[in-house]
Amino acid sequence: MLTAQGFSKAFEYWQLFLQGVACTVSLSALTVIFGFILALFLAVCRMGKMKVLKALATAYVELFRATPMVVQIFIIFYVVFDGVKVLPGFKLFGFIRFERFFPAVVALSLNSGAYLSEIIRSGIQSIDGGQTEAARSLGLNAWKTMRFVVLPQAIKNILPAIANEFVTIIKESAICYTIGVQDIMSAVNAVKGATYRMGEALIIATALYFCLTYPTSKIIAHFERKMSVGDKR
Amino acid sequence: MTNDKLIQVKDLKKYYNKGKIKALDGVTVDINKGDVMVIIGPSGSGKSTFLRSLNLLEVPTSGSIIFEGVDITQKKGPDGKKLDIDLHRQKMGMVFQHFNLFPHKTILENMTLAPIRVKKVPEEEAKAKALELLNRVGLADRADAYPIQLSGGQKQRVAIVRALAMEPDVMLFDEPTSALDPEMVGEVLDVMKELAHAGMTMAVVTHEMGFAREVGNRVLFMADGKLLEEGSPEQIFGSPQNPRLQDFLSKVL
Ligand SMILES: Nc1ncnc2c1ncn2[C@@H]1O[C@H](COP(=O)(O)OP(=O)(O)O)[C@@H](O)[C@H]1O
Ligand SMILES: [Mg+2]
Numbered sequence: 001m002l003t004a005q006g007f008s009k010a011f012e013y014w015q016l017f018l019q020g021v022a023c024t025v026s027l028s029a030l031t032v033i034f035g036f037i038l039a040l041f042l043a044v045c046r047m048g049k050m051k052v053l054k055a056l057a058t059a060y061v062e063l064f065r066a067t068p069m070v071v072q073i074f075i076i077f078y079v080v081f082d083g084v085k086v087l088p089g090f091k092l093f094g095f096i097r098f099e100r101f102f103p104a105v106v107a108l109s110l111n112s113g114a115y116l117s118e119i120i121r122s123g124i125q126s127i128d129g130g131q132t133e134a135a136r137s138l139g140l141n142a143w144k145t146m147r148f149v150v151l152p153q154a155i156k157n158i159l160p161a162i163a164n165e166f167v168t169i170i171k172e173s174a175i176c177y178t179i180g181v182q183d184i185m186s187a188v189n190a191v192k193g194a195t196y197r198m199g200e201a202l203i204i205a206t207a208l209y210f211c212l213t214y215p216t217s218k219i220i221a222h223f224e225r226k227m228s229v230g231d232k233r
Numbered sequence: 234m235t236n237d238k239l240i241q242v243k244d245l246k247k248y249y250n251k252g253k254i255k256a257l258d259g260v261t262v263d264i265n266k267g268d269v270m271v272i273i274g275p276s277g278s279g280k281s282t283f284l285r286s287l288n289l290l291e292v293p294t295s296g297s298i299i300f301e302g303v304d305i306t307q308k309k310g311p312d313g314k315k316l317d318i319d320l321h322r323q324k325m326g327m328v329f330q331h332f333n334l335f336p337h338k339t340i341l342e343n344m345t346l347a348p349i350r351v352k353k354v355p356e357e358e359a360k361a362k363a364l365e366l367l368n369r370v371g372l373a374d375r376a377d378a379y380p381i382q383l384s385g386g387q388k389q390r391v392a393i394v395r396a397l398a399m400e401p402d403v404m405l406f407d408e409p410t411s412a413l414d415p416e417m418v419g420e421v422l423d424v425m426k427e428l429a430h431a432g433m434t435m436a437v438v439t440h441e442m443g444f445a446r447e448v449g450n451r452v453l454f455m456a457d458g459k460l461l462e463e464g465s466p467e468q469i470f471g472s473p474q475n476p477r478l479q480d481f482l483s484k485v486l
Binding site for chain 1: 288319320322336392399
């Protein structure tokens with residue numbers, strides 16, 4: 001049962017929720033940045049001519065897409081970083097425990113990089129080969145062709161899919177409380193431990209996640225409209 | 234090498250599917266400065282492959298292409314360093330059947346992209362040059378439009394001046410009017426004609442026999458990846474020798 005009293009009790013821990021939001025936001029933002037860079041690299045490898053790189057990148061993408069997120073994050077945290085034994089234990093912004101936060105960023109980035117690379121690859125391949133030929137015939141090298149001609153068009157096409165992936169990252173980051181990252185879900189857990197009530201805290205968490213994801217998709221939709229200017233008649 | 238040979242093509246071959254398809258089967262030809270070389274032939278005869286090989290959009294299977302004294306099919310340049318094909322491509326403008334304008338950029342941006350990003354021309358200078366070129370083809374008022382807002386003929390005229398903005402030494406045209414509505418063919422051919430009269434070296438694949446006759450100084454006939462006959466427009470159209478050419482002309486004229 002949800003009660004008004006339960007809510008006011010849960011609100012007493014507002015500071016934890018606030019820290020949770022800060023943690024979830026920084027976790028997701030870093031994941032988006034590192035995931036995107038990794039995705040670009042993977043996409044280039046998969047479309048390139050080097051057979052070894054191609055095979056490795058393909059294997060990577062398939063592996064990360066075919067296994068559960070929670071398994072990946074446990075492997076990164078417990079196996080790769082050996083729990084909290086490898087990384088130095090200090091606090092970011094005075095409350096985010098780095099030795100737990102960092103493995104979470106790594107795991108989420110590795111995972112979303114795999115998904116994003118598939119989105120980017122399909123976006124790049126959807127651009128007519130004539131665009132590349134025209135750019136190359138003007139003397140642009142492969143990289144400049146990518147940067148000034150292919151990518152701007154590809155990103156415009158795949159923006160909805162990317163927006164979707166960003167929202168997914170924010171939501172999936174909730175799994176990180178299982179390795180002790182103090183995100184929104186971990187605030188819920190703390191409230192549950194202190195008050196023996198979970199419902200109200202979960203409702204608050206729901207509202208907070210919604211407030212993060214909904215504007216994110218709206219902001220990206222706005223950019224999408226701005227970028228589609230070349231399509232208007 | 235004499236000075237007026239701009240491009241020397243020697244025994245150029247391009248095979249696909251491990252040699253099953255011989256798109257180019259040993260083409261040898263020189264393109265001289267100031268030439269307006271028109272290439273005709275039935276569809277599938279290797280005309281596009283030939284043209285696209287000249288700037289290495291297609292990498293030939295064998296043979297050589299000597300452009301301004303440098304064999305661009307080699308991995309290493311004359312200085313012993315890795316050959317920079319982008320450097321040579323800047324000197325060869327190319328115009329495609331389907332225009333290939335960049336849809337996310339305005340007409341002006343289409344034209345200034347390569348000068349600014351490749352040649353490092355200052356932005357203002359590149360813009361001024363682009364506007365001047367647009368003026369030459371009567372499209373200065375469309376500088377800020379996007380490609381989708383232009384007609385086919387306008388797009389192709391922009392594509393031509395986009396290539397000219399790099400100040401190339403030779404212009405390659407691959408069926409520049411084939412994708413156009415008939416009423417727009419003339420405006421594009423006029424621009425090409427003017428370019429020819431201004432002394433530009435041109436290699437033009439086209440089905441416009443009127444253009445070949447009037448503007449070309451040499452006509453090449455290709456079939457099955459081979460150069461079967463070459464001559465002045467008068468020779469090719471007036472007294473064709475090869476039966477394949479006679480057959481081809483009887484169909485298109
Ligand atoms: N990428 C390719 N792969 C396989 N075959 C090709 C490829 N490009 C061209 N060809 C073949 O090479 C031949 C010459 O083509 P092309 O140069 O386009 O002829 P044209 O421009 O004279 O119509 C054709 O038989 C064509 O099917
Ligand atoms: Mg062709």
